[in-house]
Amino acid sequence: MALLGPMVVVAESPATDFIDVLGKAGAFPVAQTRWGDVPAAIAETQPVALAVAEPQAKPSPRHVDAAIDCIETRGGPIMPVIARVDTSSTPAIPGALPIAINESNERLIAQLRWALRIRTLHATVLRRSRAAGATKKVPTFVPPDLLEDAAVLCVARGGSYLALSAAISERAGLIGALSVETAARYLNARDVEGVLIGDGLGPRVAETLLTMLAENARFRDLPIGVLNKVTADDERLPNLLRVEADAVRLVERILPFVRLQAFAGQLTRALQSLESEQAIDPDTGLLAAQAFWHNLERAVQESEESGAALAVARFTLDGVVDRRAYVDAARLFSRLVRNIDFAYREQDGSIVAAFTKTDLRSAHLLARQIASVLRHTMLSPGRDRRAIKPTITLAALKPTDDLSTLVARLGAHPQVAAE
Template sequence: MSQAGPILFVSDAQRPAFVAALDEARLFPVVDSDWAGAARAVEAVQPAAVLAAMHAGHEPHVTLLARKIADQSPYVPLVALNAAGMLPHNALPFSSRGGNPDRLIARLRAALRVRTLHATVLRRLPEAKVTLPAGDPARDATVLLIGRGAAYPALSVALGERVGVVGALSIEAAAKHLNTRDLDGVVLAEGFTARVTDAFLTVLAEDTRFRSLPVIVTAHQLAQTYDLPNLELIQGEPAKVAANALPLIRQHAMEAQLSRTLRSIDAGGWLDPRSGLLTTEAFARDFAKAVEQTLARGGGLSVARFAFDPNNSRAQLDAARILSRLMRQMDFGAAQRDGSVIVVFAETDFRTAHMIARRLSAVMRHTSNGKHEMRSDPVVSVDSLSPSDTARSLLARLSADASRAAS
């Protein structure tokens, strides 16, 4: 795989064989640096990615190196090899078990695809009416936590302090979440046999939808290799597992954010890069047009409003992401400034719309986090267009119905 820059390898020791294999294969030209000169080497070499061997003695330099890499644009992945303790926020963990260079190549290729996507977005932004969402992409990430052992509650809290968490006590429940939600990582905790873990990882690896998903295993040694570039074994206290899993989760959330931004650019800026739904302006335009056309030619049009606690902005974002994934192609929606999400069901009567809205709200109820915010239970109101309606009157009636339902 070609990339605009070499790989910088940081270590105070000789290259291990699996890193030397990258250079020998001529897939990734590798430049060496010791820890003392690592930050300067980033400026001089302008690497596409950095591999850092986290052995004793790196501690005085790792924070400076991580900060220097975080300031680079486009995205420069930092892969931390065989880290024993807590990692910097942008250091992707990598355990070189078995010394197999294929795993490292797969990890690098997955990370460099995110770099390429970032460069593409930066190149196209000046010509578009779109702004790349600011802040840490991890704040919008959602992780599926699967487990049923004693460590599950502590892991749920440790992860929930950093990202949104969807919990599953069984592999069957986890499969439902994988099929209905946009996830930025999976944490497979204790409570399952090695055979069940192997079967689950095999199924993930065989499904192209989950090929790049970060998968963190906390309770078992891995029995074999899997075609999952971002699969990592992280053991230890829940706080360490959460902190060291976060960089992989953040990278996936960044990739998803960049992909939504590209779709927004392609749509002329009418899609919201955070939610994947229409912007409020585009929604108002399309809704007025849909009401006008339905009244002119007949047919059905229904609207559902999902209202959330205004103090829990994360619930609104999760709902918008779910709707952008699950709603039909002919439907459209937007996150509103009052904390609600509105979706329009084209050619749909009230009864069918009510059934669809009920199913969607059931999916929304499963996200929680460790900051004492409970599950996202929306107040749902549904209404249909009548011959005397305008777009404004239908939305006003929908909001009034929601207020009565909440009180």
């Protein structure tokens, strides 16, 4: 896959070698500019991406602010920003994807291609949203608050785990695992936006985990941060980052990748919503309220006509007041329901689900299984999984029921359906 479209490289001195790498990968044209001329270069070149070539660059705050303002106000789709960094430097532009100066050219290009694939997805969603006249607007740049709903899997033991988990939990959702087996269970059960691998796992464990991630197309593009003495590598993983002996630095390096991965997830849900004519809630992947009540009303009518069983359930997360946990539970729930079932999230965070062609006994077993997965897999407030206590209220359709009487036994009200 060639890099499509022009690029702007920011450097105060000639960056011939770096520009040559980009050119050989298919970027054309590639224009170099100084920090003070970044806005003018972007306006003239209209690049698909911007690259900061010098790891120790110290542009003036005025020049940085002007560059940021230009990036965020130029309209979509997004323009990914990459920045070369050494062991002690941080990108001059906050949110830029930091790429180590000693990283291979192949991985640098792979990371850039990954970012440009998300740009292409963004362009598609923007175009479809405008054509559909969607009521919820798609942002034209990567929202800064996306980390609030992102989940990062931390696999480590001992002091390494404590350092990594403390650093990541301040900025994003934390999922902890002390073994590859536990990590695999989380990865298979839910979506994550990044993986951190620390010390204390044994000499072959990290290699096994990286191989598992590389062999599954679903995980291959995930941002993966590796700390300290872990020497395993896999060239199939484009977003593999390494930092020696500094957990905080590793977390700082991986978070821009996690944020962009979270944006890709948001765009995917937005596209699903557009394809369903906005019947799907782009925040959760569950049905929007109006679509849910419409579908449930139709399911009640069909069950009355055919005699098929129908059950509904309300899942309440007692003790959970954290918005991040509510959103995560709803997104996880969307992966757990069967193809014949549907659900939506209420304003208080509760989830109402309909189990079609399912009697009360079978619905009870199914609801308990879902509740168990939620309890053991969703993000936990304050990292205390004991605080997660899903409460289930079940009701089955009776011959004398209509929609209102059925859901009344759950404590829910079909307000939208009645409008």
